[in-house]
Amino acid sequence: MNEIFLIILSLSISGSLIALLLLLLRPIIKDRLSKIWQYYIFLIVIIRLLLPFGPEFSLMRMIFNQFESHITTTDVPTSASDTVHFLRLPDETPQEQTNNESVSMVTAQEDRKETLLGWWWLAWLVPAILLLIRKLVRYYRQTRFIKNSSGLIDDIHLLNMYRETCKIMGIKHAPSLAKNERVPAPMIVGIVQPMVILPDTSLKDTDIRLVMQHELTHYKRLDIVYKWLVQIALCIHWFNPVVYWVSREINRNCELSCDEAVIKCLDKKSRFDYGDMLLNAIKIDKMPSHTTVSLLLSDDAKRIKERLKAIMTYKKQSHKLVMVSVLLAVCLLFGAVCVGSYTSSAPNSVQQIPTDVGTPSANNITGTQTQTTPLEVAKNPAIIEEMEMRYYEDDDPDGRWPYLHWIITNNSDKTITDYEMACLAYDKDGNPLELIWQQIALTDGNKVTGFTSQSDESYEWIITEAEKPLLPGEKEDLNGGWSLWDGWNQSDGSHEVAYVLACMKQITFDDGTVWENPEYQNWLSTYKAQSIAPEILHTFYGA
Incomplete structure (x- = not known):
């Protein structure tokens, strides 16, 4: 319902802007333009107040989408219809735990803000309904x-x-x-x-x-x-x-x-x-x-x-004044359209399902994991159920190397043979990171001794991973993962990556058909190399 409240608020502001413009023009048009024109021109204001329409890039949509990114903590801050996932590394040092407590306080404040917003729409809706009922009853009786x-x-x-x-x-x-x-x-x-x-x-x-x-x-x-x-x-x-x-x-x-x-x-x-x-x-x-x-x-x-x-x-209107009236009406109508109204940046609704992830049993892999929040979108052929950071590890601390691990569910009625998934990384302050995403582990027997790079640093990396055909409704849970160098500091055990944002780009099926995410480019242009406030990122973990 907060979405409806924001739409109403944006309509109220946009309609008021057109009305105030007419108020400023009133001394000029009052005795010059026809009374019929002055009567019907307000239809533009009424339509603007009632109908949430407008171009994709309108003034109200731009302002309110920016506003929404700061006040909405339960909605996904993206316009992509694809599944979006954030990954936060596990706390490992007292300093990180202190930071986590601070972030938890921010999250609590955001939750209170969301509750307040809930009362805002209710405080608007109840008087609106009562006022309408009162008018209907009075009109009926009269x-x-x-x-x-x-x-x-x-x-x-x-x-x-x-x-x-x-x-x-x-x-x-x-x-x-x-x-x-x-x-x-x-x-x-x-x-x-x-x-x-x-x-x-x-x-x-x-x-x-x-x-x-x-x-x-x-x-x-x-x-x-x-x-x-x-x-x-x-x-x-x-x-x-x-x-x-x-x-x-x-x-x-x-x-x-x-x-x-x-x-x-x-x-x-x-x-x-x-x-x-x-x-x-x-x-x-x-x-x-x-x-x-x-x-x-x-x-x-x-x-x-x-x-x-x-x-x-x-006096009858001259042709010149008639043309001025028509031109002014067209300008006001164009202005009303351009002012627009707020519409949610997410065309498809999403459902957040906090999930406690268990500890895997795999050789040479740590069992340390974070709580993740999978987001399901029904139209997606594949859902990224989980994404997290794990480590190759043995007795030698120099052998502790990070990799990405994920679980994907085939949400379609076809067998998936291949897919492309894009990843973006961020540090603890929400700054985008350029990483070496593709590496090969160097081993001495069962011991990981290092990695060699096969790629340059980049903000985005496309992961193409299909261990085996994925049947309808089946999950892919890779035992290994995608190794990456994330700026690990061996002296204090800290890692540069704190958050990862993933989005499915393309899916290939066994019948040769290919699904391409129509919102991928929008998602990429919105988040690639862009800073995101940590308190916004943190709301995706339920911590």
Whole structure:
């Protein structure tokens, strides 16, 4: 659920950035661009607040993926869909044990941080659900009360005017027409069964036609759906004050744009008649203090004054301003897409399974092992169950040499004949290491006397190892291993390598088919020769 919380937070920030940009542009566009444009441009903000889409390289994804790498301790810090494994060497000196205790304290702090994050998403979710339920209940009660207290109009003259208006506006399935003297102004209520309600049918025919045209414009534009999208955004982003400002601006521009849509085909005298209708149709003494989602023709005194001014000063948009409007809308839409949203860097979920590794019985090999954490990804044909450092060892301390040991499980329904696995190494501070990965042991009888190198130093090494064909569901547990020189200091017995990161690159099956890890190059570019914080690495060992 923390992933969802981070997605919501990123959407809230990205939507706010676009909204604040509109706020900065408001003094410039307020009296220049059409009210219809100013109404619908906020759809970009609402969509940005609700839909977690965006390009792979977006601002929010970059910021939150960096943020996630520091605050998330239970998720894998990689975008690769392949199995990833870290290896930590066993503690051998008092100093190393002290360092391990320090790292354990860091891990405990990270665990507490993860617990806190868990409460964060819960603290967001509960108010969001309660707020949405409250709005739904209030809207249901309000709509039911208004409809139950309204009576369908049966006046033939009014019905004929209503049908004519619907025909002129191209509306085939018109809402019901009703009268309710208890409502403060003409309105349209309901989504499934919408109803246009008139508080006063004694107005002159011209005013009634304008009232009908206004309410049917709301119906035709699906303004009720727009407003519910806003309400959903408010519930999801209840903690963001910018979203409340966006809601007020949309409500304000809804009526202004509806007025503009009605009067754009009227002459100056008819616009004055429309303004008179606006005043005559409203019963100020009955205006409600709060409505959840309604499409009232009325508004408070300040808004009515603004609407009357907009009606009287209306001018048709020039072609130049229309082009500016379109260009500005495209730029804002492009900006909203580029800002993007957070998405998890791991496309496939992983399951961490701490495993206590037993002690092997093998000649000339130490039984010292570390606790490892295998990570399983269902889509991988082979899973690296375990990877650790072991040592060739005998009575002579100079004969103690390290090698990598691993266990791989065939997770497919085919026999694996060969595979390629990449390895990266890190020191105790999380710095990448250039190692001599390929060596041959020099022996004197059963005693290892040294190694000879067959490779240059490199950050990455591809291990190609197939002791025998690996049947479906079978494990490969090599008794030997891959010898490497890791900067072992014979004087104090310390080793340079502290962590190893492994990733399956390619798998060959007995039928000749080859599986190539599609995320391998992404994994390699992310981690090769890159430093990783030790406290992040350490979280993979459950120590």
